[in-house]
Amino acid sequence: MIKKSIALALVLGLSMAVFTGCGSEEAKKGNDAASGSAVSEAAVEDTTAADESSVAEEDIQAPEGYHLVWHDEFDGDKLNEEDWNRETHPIGWVNNEWQEYVPSEDYAYVKDGELVIQPKKETLENGNTIYRSGRVNTQDKHDIKYGRIEAKIKVPEGKGFLPAFWMMPQVQEHYGMWPRCGEIDIMEVLGDQLNTNYGTLHFGAPHKQTQGTIQLTEGDYAHEYHTFAIEWEPGHISWFMDDQKYFETDDWFTANEGEDPKPYPAPFDQPFHVILNVAVGGDWPGDPDETTPFDERAAMRVDYVRMFQKESYDENVEKPVKVRNFKEADKSGNFITNGKFKDEENLNDDEAWKFLLFKGGEGEAKIENGEIVISMTNTGSEDYGVQLVQPGMPMKKGSSYKLSFEAYAEDNRTMKTAVTAPDVDWIRYLEDTELKLGKKWKKYSYEFEMKDEDDDNARVEFNMGKVDSTATIHIKNVRLEEI
Numbered sequence: 001m002i003k004k005s006i007a008l009a010l011v012l013g014l015s016m017a018v019f020t021g022c023g024s025e026e027a028k029k030g031n032d033a034a035s036g037s038a039v040s041e042a043a044v045e046d047t048t049a050a051d052e053s054s055v056a057e058e059d060i061q062a063p064e065g066y067h068l069v070w071h072d073e074f075d076g077d078k079l080n081e082e083d084w085n086r087e088t089h090p091i092g093w094v095n096n097e098w099q100e101y102v103p104s105e106d107y108a109y110v111k112d113g114e115l116v117i118q119p120k121k122e123t124l125e126n127g128n129t130i131y132r133s134g135r136v137n138t139q140d141k142h143d144i145k146y147g148r149i150e151a152k153i154k155v156p157e158g159k160g161f162l163p164a165f166w167m168m169p170q171v172q173e174h175y176g177m178w179p180r181c182g183e184i185d186i187m188e189v190l191g192d193q194l195n196t197n198y199g200t201l202h203f204g205a206p207h208k209q210t211q212g213t214i215q216l217t218e219g220d221y222a223h224e225y226h227t228f229a230i231e232w233e234p235g236h237i238s239w240f241m242d243d244q245k246y247f248e249t250d251d252w253f254t255a256n257e258g259e260d261p262k263p264y265p266a267p268f269d270q271p272f273h274v275i276l277n278v279a280v281g282g283d284w285p286g287d288p289d290e291t292t293p294f295d296e297r298a299a300m301r302v303d304y305v306r307m308f309q310k311e312s313y314d315e316n317v318e319k320p321v322k323v324r325n326f327k328e329a330d331k332s333g334n335f336i337t338n339g340k341f342k343d344e345e346n347l348n349d350d351e352a353w354k355f356l357l358f359k360g361g362e363g364e365a366k367i368e369n370g371e372i373v374i375s376m377t378n379t380g381s382e383d384y385g386v387q388l389v390q391p392g393m394p395m396k397k398g399s400s401y402k403l404s405f406e407a408y409a410e411d412n413r414t415m416k417t418a419v420t421a422p423d424v425d426w427i428r429y430l431e432d433t434e435l436k437l438g439k440k441w442k443k444y445s446y447e448f449e450m451k452d453e454d455d456d457n458a459r460v461e462f463n464m465g466k467v468d469s470t471a472t473i474h475i476k477n478v479r480l481e482e483i
Contacts, residue, residue, distance in 0.1 A: 212247020
């Protein structure tokens with residue numbers, strides 16, 4: 001293998017993590033990822049080609065403290081159906097996805113030492129277009145409770161593709177249907193955002209999720225192989241990319257509506273199985289367009305899947321007490337940092353203000369003369385296509401708050417504002433509120449009561465996407481205060 005250094009950076013960006021488990025047909029209406037851990041620059045393998053040679057079990061190096069319990073190197077000439085199940089699902093089964101999952105060698109097959117999942121765009125006899133893809137799993141064949149689960153993967157490229165390497169319970173009804181059963185997403189990469197991988201945990205009810213992301217600053221996930229993994233222990237799960245840990249959590253629960261939570265660490269205290277698939281279209285990745293390829297570039301290629309375990313696990317764990325870190329207001333009572341835009345700052349990091357572009361949004365933001373100026377050439381296909389946010393806002397149940405700011409646009413247009421909950425299924429503490437911007441400064445003020453549980457990571461949002469006008473927007477004097 002050729003070795004090279006790839007700089008890795010943790011990012012807190014868009015998240016609309018797909019809800020694929022337990023037959024849920026919901027779709028997430030959020031915009032951002034929850035926090036992970038910082039990742040330093042490291043030397044990792046540049047796996048630009050899969051290793052096509054046969055790999056014997058004794059040649060597989062288990063991570064320290066682990067032993068190999070099962071693996072598939074895909075060295076044969078067809079998928080081993082003693083290890084894998086092929087799934088069948090109709091169009092639109094979840095998340096308004098376009099593909100039909102068909103249990104056929106046409107859409108999931110083994111070739112040159114790889115599992116290839118190949119979505120296709122096909123024309124029916126009546127002239128209609130249909131999209132088909134493959135989805136395979138190890139349910140009732142290779143389920144695992146705790147361990148390190150990893151796969152070496154190269155993802156498809158193209159708008160509308162969502163490849164996934166993830167896990168669901170062997171018995172999904174044990175704690176109830178999704179999200180109560182739990183879901184572990186090890187790898188999800190949007191086909192038109194090829195430098196960002198999402199690792200997500202879904203649980204509840206009500207549904208909640210926690211998520212980390214890791215971003216390549218060199219190369220992308222479609223043109224090189226990378227290894228995606230979790231290390232799952234009783235009461236703790238960590239996510240890795242090329243052995244770089246970028247996210248971990250011990251905070252989850254499951255419960256039936258109106259009942260006390262099940263004993264921790266439920267639901268992640270039962271056997272789970274692996275799933276590999278490529279979705280086409282749907283609520284999160286959006287729809288394919290004329291640029292989306294349906295040739296070899298559309299394929300997800302899996303070099304191997306491996307499961308490791310330790311000799312034993314101590315399952316006598318207690319749920320950690322969550323300590324909330326509520327941000328203090330400044331002397332004027334404002335929770336917003338740099339609300340007067342007096343200080344220059346990096347709008348791409350996770351401190352104070354952050355400027356984000358998604359779903360075709362194009363533009364830039366800069367701080368000058370006591371205001372922030374957002375110019376754009378394309379507002380994208382969603383409200384959050386062009387977005388200015390500040391997380392870390394403290395919301396306490398029973399308190400009332402006021403969000404205020406001044407704004408104008410260089411031509412008449414609209415903008416939306418909200419106070420959202422990235423860590424709590426993207427519920428809105430202040431509902432999405434559309435405002436009309438004129439050509440002169442105007443003050444806007446919105447009051448709301450916090451009726452949900454305490455949250456130390458609420459987020460103030462200004463959403464400028466999905467509108468006809470690309471007129472430049474000016475914002476100043478942003479305040480969030482308890483009243």
